[in-house]
Amino acid sequence: MSSTYTKKQVADLVKGDLDFETVHLMLSMPKDEDRYKFYMETINENLDYDHQAIGALGPHLNYVIRSDDEEIVVMCDCGHDFGQYRSNWKLNAVIYVRDNVEKMEQIYPAIMAPDTTWQVYREYYCPSCGIQHCVEAPTPWYPVMHDLQPDFATFYEWMGQPAPAKI
């Protein structure tokens, strides 16, 4: 058993415009099998570049099939290429570390922010457009987290669709 929604409803969901009643249905009813198809169509229609998105890491960050060589890479909406999808895109980002009281006070009153001898905030920006793609909040010294490593081969098998050439 599954549910059915229109592409417009999925597009509205992505924009944050979908009415709460439908969002609630989406939460409480079995999932819709066309979601991935409509989701990717929506994302691709909103992108200004020619590479094909096949998955999402964030509101402005996608896995895309690069049009010139069919490699799957991580790409910002602005077109900045963060490299092959099996690598950690963050290593090719730029970073700002809030590691003292003055830097923390830019986002919270000091008493409501972490003590930076215990914890720092690491903000990862796109080097081209300055979008903030990620904020990490670890102790000092913590390795950069490689958040998601998708298994596209299995995913396409689950979806009953042919997988991209270079997964």
Next chain:
Amino acid sequence: MTILENPLGNKPGTLLKNGMTLNDHRNAVLARTEETGYYDGRKELTFKDTDPIGFERIFSKVRAGVVNSREVAKKIAASPIVEQEGELCFTLYNVTGDCVVTSTGIIIHVGTMGAAIKYMIQNDWESNPGINEGDMFTNNDCQTGNVHPCDIATIVPIFHDGVMVAWVGGVTHVIDTGAVGPGSMSNGQIQRFGDGLQITCRKTGINDTPLRDYLHESQRNVRTTKYWILDEKTRIAGCHMIRDMVLEVIEDEGAEAFDEFMYEVVEDGRRGLIMRIKAMCMPGTVKTVAFVDVPYTHEDVHVPSTFAKMDSIMHAPCEITVKPTGEWRLDFEGCSRWGWHTYNTNPVAFTSGIWVMMTQSLIPTERVNDGCRYATEFRLPKGTWTNPDDRRTAHADAWHFLVSSWSSLWRGISRTYFARGYLEEVNAGNSNPCNWLQGGGVNQDGEVHAVNSFETAACGTGACAVKDGLNHAAAIWNPEGDMGDIEIWELAEPLLYMGRRIKTNTGGYGKYRGGLGYETLRMVWNSADWTMFFMGNGYMNSDWGLMGGYPAATGYRFEAHNTGLQERIAEGKSLPLGQDRDPRECEYEKHLGPDATVKRDKQCITTEDMYANGDLYLNYLRGGPGFGDPLDRRIVDIQEDLNQNFLLAEFAEKVYGAVFTTDDEGVYTVDADKTAARQAEMRKERLARAVPVKEWMETERTKIIDKDASLAVQQMYASSFYLSPKFTAEFKEFWDLPADWELPEEELGTPMYGARHTMEIGDLPDVSPVIMTEE
């Protein structure tokens, strides 16, 4: 003297229809599961497939029965924790101790009571003390699967025509278990031996009657005796209602159908989770991590032993693997060691607790049962805080670490939803549900008393990928989050409410912000002797924010003594009534007498301290983390946050880039064009201040080589390095450290008592612990 043969117990093989002992039967079920990959070898769901209506009829009856019993039974309780917050749960088990159906409520106990049943089976309770119709067993032992001692479980075997057919368990969260610190989730004690009364699957009733020795003994060992006894009656009543219901179902549907159902429904639950994972998740691997501060060197933390007097950090890395089979694996390799505090947990609490979270996301159905566990692989390394290798550990506030580590699981699994479009399921994480206001003494009725305000059952939720988090609305450990009525709390506690307001600026910023927490200011009133302490996070956050969103605000404490408030009330002067809106402005202090002493700082864990009538205590309940880049937040939402007093204007400017005006009434209007221009500038400012990650890594690497970090941070790493060669190797590889670089705990000078020499519960004679996870 005449020696009676087996005076207490049962002759082996007389409980079950198949003539096996409970332990042999359970082992046979486990063997068939292991051999086939299907629960009890049930590759075919014969009953469900041939008589689906009959199958669902039984399910509906037992599910409705356990929910109904919970709703009725909780009215017996006087404790606001049970009656107001719904901190109780009833669960039906098959004879092997696997859960088949559970009520609403704190469903972590699906697993904890199951673990107690399995312990009784594995340790031959069948022959001693015996398992008979009309018996009751009580368990709250944290070394036997319980989360923390205050969750008391009553377990009743169910017989039909002289044959054992099921178990039913009921649990309530009691207000006090007689630990060193008053309140159900206290600190101050550092070992099991100060953690309060612990009962290990003891037979506490026969012939449906609680045994008098148990009632007398248990009451003497707790502070809140009335609540204790009424909670006991609540659990017994619920279990007996469910027993009656089960017997009616058997009469209506037949013993054979009921017996088939009790196994097939577990396999059905296993398949249900797999289907849901395949329907919602991106397969692959997710890495995530969480931390919690344990600041014990502060002067306001009093512990009985010097070896506990140290600052440390809970480290909870997790690798989630969504496998091609649709099963999933959670591996906590790299966690830090257990400690001399009350925040340790055990594997059952850890694994069972995850279902509380997942019923709000992956499996939001009534069909959650032990089948989900059979579709999940857990790895909880021995010696870590998730799986202590020492029988001395304390667990009273195990939730402090548990819920903090789970916030990262929300974030991790949400990435797999987001990747394929199920945005509505994304949750940036849960708040760190605290502060826990606890204390005790002699209350307004002149009785020895203890309190644990469960207002924290209504913190802010994390942001979703399509909407803001809910404000003051939920707690991860109780899906029915409720802050409780002020009037009820004032009856239960000698503490008047001076104010209860939304806590400004507590939700993590983002395109969608985290839900806001709230704050209540309590004044001690009409007590004879009274103590309180704080229990929460202050120096660190356990939540992170997701995909560009920020973590929520951290906690702080406010307490005031010698306030002069009674004189100010008599004189009609102003009082600290409302909000500590911007803690830098110290609004409360403006309404106190000249001799008041105030503590306003980030030390959010303290131990029992005295409070006089008129003293103040701020109970600040935390907010949730945010989602997405804050510069993507809609203008109308920023404006609404300002006008609702959800956001300080200073941070609307600094974080969101909002440009706004205010009118004479103080109403904010955000200028869309000027804000967009400012946000464009802010993106450029980000690039101007940032450096390439690989360049930053060089500077951070130098700090590591120089061992430039606080002692608490270094101790955390040293502890994880000692327990996990894999984590050590990955750490050194990532930072490209010299082969001989090391950080042994021995060089830090921090107390290492318990770090190298331990004794497990399984080392005790005649004790066989139940192990259900990879270690």
